């Protein structure tokens with residue numbers, strides 16, 4: 001009788017783990033989506049602080065001031081379209097940082 005009770009408890013635990021796993025994934029996905037909608041990817045400031053301290057609010061901030069694609073386009077131009085000899089100060093700085101970042105990844109050529 002006791003063995004049956006232990007088996008049932010262990011089975012319940014396994015079933016609970018199996019059914020909670022998708023809940024954990026869903027929670028992680030929801031948390032990630034909340035971050036995407038409430039935190040600027042570029043500067044890390046939160047929506048509440050940006051809305052309180054800027055005229056256009058969070059949407060203006062992520063669409064105009066810190067638009068992700070503008071940063072990627074800038075890095076692409078520095079890496080592929082401008083000669084190093086023609087860099088200004090900001091471009092030299094970003095080029096060095098991007099080179100360090102890309103050296104972290106190993107690309108097979």
Ligand SMILES: [Zn+2]
Pocket residue numbers: 040041042043044045061066
């Ligand atoms: Zn920002």
